[in-house]
Amino acid sequence: MQLEQINIQINNESIIHSIDLKINSGEIFVLMGPSGSGKTTLLKGIAGLLPFTSGKQTWENGTGTTGLVFQEPRLFPHLTVLENISFGLKVRGIPAKERKKAAREFLKNLQLDGLEKRYPHQLSGGQQQRVSLGRALILNPDLLLLDEPFASLDTTLRQDLIEWLYDLQRKLSFSILWVTHYLDEALSVADRIGIILEGRLQQIGTPSKIFQNPDSEKIAQFLSLPNRFSKEQWSNWFQGELNVLPTLNRGWIDPNHLQLFAGEYNQDEDIREEFTCMIPAIVTKVRPSREGYSISVLAGNQSLDVNTTGWKRVPTVKEKIRIRVPFAQIHWYSE
Template identity: 45%
Template sequence: MRSIRMTHSVPAPEPQGDIAVSVRGVRKEFGDLVAVNDLDIEIRAGEFFSMLGPSGSGKTTVLRMIAGFEEPTAGTILLHGTDVTKSAPFDRDVNTVFQDYALFPHLTIAQNVAYGLTVRGVPAAERRRLVAEALEQVQLAHVAERSPAQLSGGQRQRIALARALILRPKVLLLDEPLGALDKQLREQMQFELKQIQRDVGITFVFVTHDQEEALTLSDRVAVFNNGKIEQVGSPREVYEFPRTEFVAKFLGVTNLLADATAQRILGTGAAHSVRPERVRLVDPTAPLDAADVALPGTIVETVYAGAHTRYLVETDGGTRFISETQNTHTPRTTPSISRGDAVSLRFARDHAVAVPSA
C-alpha cells in the first residue's frame, strides 16, 4: 500500500518512544455507578494499543474520556504531555472511528473523506489530492463518487478509517469498528487495519470485547474488568502468563487448576493455568516422559471446529480438562479418538503457569 504523503497542512505523528496518552488516576462515576476506578494507563506513540474486556468493564468509557466526550470525575488525561482533561473534543488532536462509521449519507465517498479538510479550510486542490491518496491507501479509489449506501460494510469501515486518518491525528481512537462485520470479513479487515496502522505510524487505541481480535492486532493489550485493568502486556504476555484468574479465563480457553487441585496434580498449592493446546491425549500404554504430568481419564465429549478438535476429558480423579488438537490428518481419515475412549492426558510440567492469587 502507498503511504499518504506528508504536507504542511497535515502534520506527521510524533516519533516512536514518546508517551502519546497518559491516563492518571482517572475515575468516572455515573450517579452511584463507578464505571472506571482510579485507572492509570500509558500508551506509547506509534503503538497499536487495545483495551479488551466484557461489556460494562469500562473500556469504552475510557475511550470516550480520551476523546473528550466524557469528563472524568477525578484524575488527569494527557495527550503528548498536554493536559486535556477539560478540553473539548475539537481541541484535542485525536479522531474517533465508531462502530456505526457515522458516514454522511447525503455526501459522496470523496466528500465524506474530505469533510474534515473542508472544515479546516484546506484549499480545494490540496483536498482533492489528499482524498485521492487516502482512498488509494484503503484501496477504494474506484468508489469516490458513490454514496455510502452503495458500499458494503467492510468498504464503509475503510472509508471511515480514511476520513479519520486524512487529518493525521496524533491518536486514532477506534470503538469496536469491526463489530458489525461478519466473521470472515472481520478477520480480513483485521489484517488490513494492522497494515494501515504500520503504514501511517499513528497511535491506534482500539476498544474490543473480542479476545482473538485484540491478540491479532495489538502491540499491547489492557484487559479490563469492573472498571479496572487486570493486566497490561504484549499479546503473548497476557495469554501465556495471566496475572489473575479473570485474565486466564477471559483470554481464550484454559484449564484453571484451583489450589487444592494443583496441589494434588502438580504438588504445589498455587492455582495454575494450562492452555488446551498444551494438553496431549495419548494411549494409556505410551511411555511417560519424566517432564510430563500424566493423568488417566475418559473422553466425555468431542467438538469438531474445522481447523481443530476439542476434547473434554474427565480424569480418574474427577477433574475435567479440555484438550485441543490441530486437525492435521487427511480429510478422509477418521479421528482415532472418540467419546468414551480411555486415554492418558499429558502435559509438560512447565506448561502449567502459576496464576497469582488475587
C-alpha cells in the same frame, strides 16, 4: 499519550476506576474486555467527548490529536462520501482541490472506488464504516481510537482492512488504541494488549504474556482459556495427597504444558514423581492443529485440552490414556 489515575463517573456512578496507561508512539495497543466493562467510556474520555472526573492525560510532545471511529458509522447524511471523508480538512481550511485529492487516495485504499458521489443512506453498513475510518485517518491523528470498527463487516473485508490499516500504521507510525472482542484481530495486530474488567485495567502485556500468563482467574475466564479447574478437582485427581495453599482456589494450565501418554492408568505402575504426576483420562475429541493435534480429554469431571506435537500414534476417541501434569506450570489464583 499517558493517562494517570483516570476516573470517569456518569450520573454519579463510577464507570472507570484509577486507570494508568501509557500508549507509546507508533504502538498498537489493543483493549479487550467484556460488554459493559467501560471500553467505549474510556475511549470517549480520551477523545475529549466525556470529561474525566479526576486524573491526568498528557502527551509526549505537549499536545496531541485523536481520531475516533465508533462501532457504528456516524456520517453526515447530507454530505457525499467524498465530502464526508474530506470534511475535517475543510474545517482546517484546506483548499477544495487538495482535500479532494487526499480523499480520493483514501477511497482507493478503503475499497470504496466509484462510490464518491453517493450519500450515506446509499451505502451498506460496511461501506459507511469505511468512510468513517477514512474521515478519521485523513486528519493524521497522533492517536487513532478504534471502537470495534470492523465488527459489522464480513470476514474477508474485515481481514483486508485490518491488513491495510496495519500496514498504513507501520508506515506512518501513528498510535492506535484498538478495542476489539475478536481474538484473531487482537493477536494479528497488537503490540500490547490490555484487559479491562468492571472499569479497571487488570493486566497489560504482550499477547503471549497475556495468553500464557493471565494474572487472574477472571482474566483466564474472559479469554476463554481452557484447563481452568477448581481446588476440589485438584484434590480429586490426587486423592487429597497434594495440597495447595489454603488461600489458592483456582488453577489453570496451558494446553501446551500437559502431556499425553498412551496406555491406561495403573496406580501401582504410575510412580509419583517430585515435579510431575500422572492422572487417568479418557479421550473425548481429537482435532488436527497446525503443530500436531489438539486433544480433549475427560479427567475426573474435568475437561482438559492437551496440545501435542508429533504424537506417534493419534489417540482415538474413548481411548483410556494418562496425562502428565507438571506442577511448576500450574498457575494458582485466589479466586
